Each structure stands twice: as C-alpha cells, then as structure tokens.
Amino acid sequence: MIGNVLCLISLAFIFQYLIRIEDRTIKLPRVTDFEGIMAACGSILYAFEGQAMVLPLENKLKKPSQMVGTFGILSVGIAAVSVIFALCGFLGFTAFGNDVRGSITLNLPQDNIQFSLLRLALTLVIYLGFVIQLYVIVDMLWPALWKRLERRGGFCSSVNLKLPFELALRTFLLFIIMIFGIAVPNLEELIPLVGVTTGMLLAFLIPSLLDLLTWLPIRIKRREYKLATLLIIEDLIMVLIGLFGMIAGLQANLVNIFK
Template identity: 55%
Template sequence: MDIPQNGSIMIKLPMNGMTDKVAPIPPIPASNLRPGIYTNGDLYATKETCNFAGREDRSNTVSTTITAETDDSTVIAEGDLPDREKGLSWSATLMNFMKGMIGPGCLSLPLAFKQAGLWTAFGLVFAFGFLNNHCMLQLVHCSQHLSKRKGHSKLDYGGVAYEACAHSFKFLRPYKNLAKAIVNTAILGLQLGICSVFYVFMALHMKEIFDDETSFKVSATAWMFIILPPVILLNFLRSLRTIAIFSMIGNVLMIGAFIFILQHLLRADHVMGQLPWITNFDGVMTACGSILYSFEGQAMVLPLENKLKHPPSMVGPFGVLSVGMSLVSTVYAGSGFFGYITYGTDVKGSITLNLPQQAAFTAVKLMLTLVVYFGFVIQQYVIVDMIWPKIVRRMDRSETFSNNRLHLPLELLFRAFLVIIAMTVAIAVPNLEEIIPLVGVTAGMMLAFIFPALMDTMTFVPLYLNQKCADGTNGRRKAYLRLIKNGFLVLIGMFGLAAGLSSNIRNMIQRPISA
C-alpha cells in the first residue's frame, strides 16, 4: 500500500452496501508515522474501531485488514530481518553455539545420573533440552520482532527485556529499566560462574597431567596463576570470525576426545541392572541443577544471532538453535548414561576423574583442557558484548577518555580484568562441584525458563488482545493460549528455583557433617 505525499491514506470501506467506493482518510501527522514500524509497506489492523491520528470513525466498519495505528505497542511486525552485509554463516554460528554449550558441565552429567537415577536423569536431559530450545526460540522471536518494530539492528538479552516491558501493558512500562537490570545481573552472575568453573577445570587437569607425566608438581592454586597469561591472551580476540576458527579446532578436539571416551565406556563392564531408576526428591532436584547448568546457553544466543548474516536461519526446524540443541541433547544423554552405567556409584564429578591413568587417557585430558580453553573465550564474549558498549558510551561523554585511540587498550585491559575475576572466584571457592548445580537452579533457571516466558508474554499477548479488527476471536484465543503456556513455564522455573535451591543448600550443609 502506498502512502501519498500529503500523508493521506485511501482504503475501501463498506458504505451504504457498496464496497467499491474509496473514502479518503485525514492525513496522519508525520510525527505519528514511527520509523521501523511500517518498513515492509503494510499497515495492520489491530483495533475494532480504527484510529487515524487520534480520531475515530464508528460509522463505518473496516472491511480490510489495512489500517494505520499510531500506538506502536499494538502493531505486529511482519517479515524477516534483512541480511547483514558482514555476518557469520549458518555453519560458523552453529560451531560457536556448540562450542559454547559443550564443556565441563557435559563431563559432570554422570554424577547427575547418579543423583537422580538412571532413567529419570535420561528423561530429564531430553525434557530440559526440549524446553530450553523452546525458550531460546522465544527469546530470539521476541528480539527479532522488537528489532523490526523499533528499527534496531540488534538487541541483547537485557535490551529485549527493556523493549518488551516498554511496549507492553501500560502498568508494566515504568519498570523497563528494572527489568533490564535484573536480567543483566542474572547473566553476569551466570557467566562469571561458568568462567570460574572453566578456569578450575583447566587448572585441575593441568595439575593431573603434570603430576602423572612429569616431576613438576605444584598445587592447583599455583596452576591457576600459571595459566593466567595464556588465558588472557586468548581472550584478547575481538572478532567472532577468529573465535569461530578456534571453536572449530575445539569442536574437532572435543569430538576426538568424546569418541575415545565413548569407546572406552562402551567396552567397559556395565552395572546397569544394579542402578536405581529414580532416587529421592533432593537427588532429583540437585540433578536438575546440574543438567540445567549444562544446558545453559540463553546468555550467548542473542550475541550469536546478532552476528548471523541471515537472522531467520537462527530459528525454524533446521535453524541453528534446533539443530544445535538436538545434537547437544544427544551428546549429553550419551555422556551421562554410559558414564553412569560404567562407573556406577563410584562415578565422580567428571568423567575424566574416573579414567585410568594411562598415556592415552592423559592425552584425552589434555585435549579436553584445550577444548575448555577455547570455550572460555566464548563465555567471556557474552560479558564483553553486554558491558563494553555501555562503557564506551560513557567514555565518549567523558573528556578524559573520549579519545578513540584509548578504546582498544582499555578494552583489552577490561578483558584481562574479567579473566582475573574468574581466577579470583576459582581460588576463593575451590569446591565448585557443589556450586555448579547451585548456579544452575538460580540464575540458570531464571534465564532458561522464567525470563523468556515473561518476555514472550509482555511482547505478544498485548498484540493478540488488540487484534480485533482483523480476526477478533482468534486474536484473543492466541493470547489466552500463550498466557497458559508461558504461565506453565514460569511455574516450572519458580518451582525448580525454590526446590532446587533448598535441596542444594541442604546438601552443602549435610556433606561436611557426614564426612
């Protein structure tokens, strides 16, 4: 539909039984034509009586789905986001996604099977995989819809929370800054926790390798300082294209290590008949935290989507998310299942801690250490992508740091500072086996289930409730179904948060006593 130069719009109205007459609509002020809303040239009816520049005409009923709506909170943005000139391919994005998802959490899944029971944990892995994929898709759909409607090229997780709240129901709009702050705080806590786990994993495995193969024997804390320079140097990488190359190397090493471990697990004696199918409530909830920690990838979804050359390829049945989560769920289920039936009740916090002390398995430990080393940069990239642009904006407003030549050295200093924080947390909290499920059921549960469901509700329910002019009943039906589905996801998240937190705290308190 074309908008004439004078701003008036011509649409067909049923007048006196005639449908072919054309009625002019008063011009819409240019201030009411918001950029980014009507980019595809279509205007969508969202109200039973159509408002034009704040005026209503109740004498005639609109017979088409074409109208203008000055309130952008009720406009449904159609079409796909345009391709980006510089972006990552589908395969490169999938590599980065897989590298970010598969890490130390995967290697600890046999312990989760022990905590929940064999078949209970097996089912939980695929259930959490399906639900996580659904919530990731919700997050991307919200981001793409809000980006199209507001004319933004990209939004991060906190930005989606802000925009969803700002254009939702009127009573929610004043809390947009609070919503963004809560989401960003949860992401920071989660990502710093993950980086700390990665750091401990690298230090402990380097200690094991050198203790077994050389005469160089130092403490795990000393190794944390030894590996600090190479970790900082790797995290000086600023381009996702370069990171994708290291991700590909890490994926190759991971595949090789997992094939070697899997063949060992398959050939070993199994004790499946002696293992419980389900344990107890506390065990199941603790296992949920460990499994959810392994699946936690919501924080890196939008940074990757924002770098994707063709944004629609992130979603869909063969999109990056669906394909990636299918592969990740299969790897997780196999890792946990065969690890548990091989080592039984003797299973430790990581598969590598149960492997025989032979040269071949030492090489596997080294490969996995490199995998985690290359994966560390992906996890830290999420934090940098979220915080550093805000720091740059503040520096640009400052006379002292407004010089662009200072931006690069200050960014590198900031990246090094993040690595030092991860090392400090790792030194201060050495028993991360108990903190992994704790992080999973707190920040992980909120980011995985609660926040995406709430954002989806705030973004799309108001649109469906206002879809009266086009399809009335169907719009309300979609809104109610979406409310029910998202309410269910929020309830799962709240229950998992409360029950998992209490179970983990009890386990942390009781373990020293039983020892």
C-alpha cells in the same frame, strides 16, 4: 575448528573407555530421590542455557536465517550437545555408579600418559573456545563502558586507548573467572544450584512474564478476551512451574551442599 576436532577425538576416546569398563547397571538404583531429580534438572537447565552464549552471534552471520529453524545451527547444535551430555552421563554412571565425579575426566586414570594427553586436549578445547564464550559478555559490557569513558572526556576517552581498555576489560573478566574456578573446584555442587536458580528464571519466569506484559494489553485492547484468558493461563502455568522448580531445586541443592 581445531577445538571441535580435539573435542570429538577426546569424547570418542572417553566413550570407548567407559564402554569397556564392567557394567554396574544391575547394582545401581533404578530411581533416585527427590533431591537427585532436582539436581539433575538443575544440571540440564544449566546445559541448555548455554545457547544464550551463541544467540547474539546470529547478527554476525552472513545468513542470520541459518541460525534458527529445524535444521538451523542452534537446533542442530543443541540436539548434538543433548545427545553427547546424555550419553556421557549414562555411560559414566553405568561405569562408576555413585562414585562418578562432577567431571568424567576426574574418574579417568591419573597415572596414564594417554589420559594425561586427553586432559591436555580438553584444556586446549576450552582455551580455543573461550573467545566465543566471552564474546557475549564483552559485547554487552564494552560499548556501555566506552560511552561512559567518552562522556568523561580527558585522557581516558582517547581513541588510541580504546583497544588497550578493551583488552584490560577482557583480562579483568578472565581473572574473575579464574578466581571463581579456583574458589569453587567442586562444580558438581555449583552447576545444579546455578541451573535451578538462573536457569528457571531465564527459561520459565522471565519469558512468561515478558510475554504476559507484552501481549495482554494488546489482546484486551483488541477485545480478544478468549485469547487474553488463554494467554494468562499459559503464562501463569509456566510461572508456577518455574517458581516450584526454583524453590524446590534450591532447597534440594542446598541440602546436598551442606550434607
């Protein structure tokens, strides 16, 4: 809750600053090149794949049915994030043009106490929300890791050491994330690359192939050949879109990185 409040206050402060800057719309190109389009697609896919961070929390809700649906937590949350991202990108580009950085906070004045406090607030937002962001990874890794330790027996399988080992795993994951953050400071180059690779796989390729492998045998067994044909066509179209986006996006982003 505290993180959400700080985030909303910070966004309001950033937006009012961007709106007050001289509009450069007339000087900006109306359409970007192919590499720019694919980089944008990668960033958008990266943002939308963030929903995977909260989906496993559905089972922990008092009323899991409230997660999905037209006005469910996921739908409202993703819609709000989409509007905020689009607004931030649009206002940032109209304010700074091609000089806009990968994070809009890098374009803010560096020697102003107000903006220094704003960056501190956003740092607290990340700190307070990191527990939720790390929850899915720990929830996937820890049970399997503890089962292995229990099978091995001995000192490592002691129940008294379960919590220390889990904390050690969390600390190790934080250390890895910190190393990546230090090693790759230019996120504007990394985010589109991750988006067009893992994003395309998770959004287009893997779901389509799983859908095809799951339902095609059932349709054929029931002799529903028309539905089977329609299923093949739909899933193949999604696979082709995913392959095109992944290959073209990978090529475009690598060109931008090595420029």
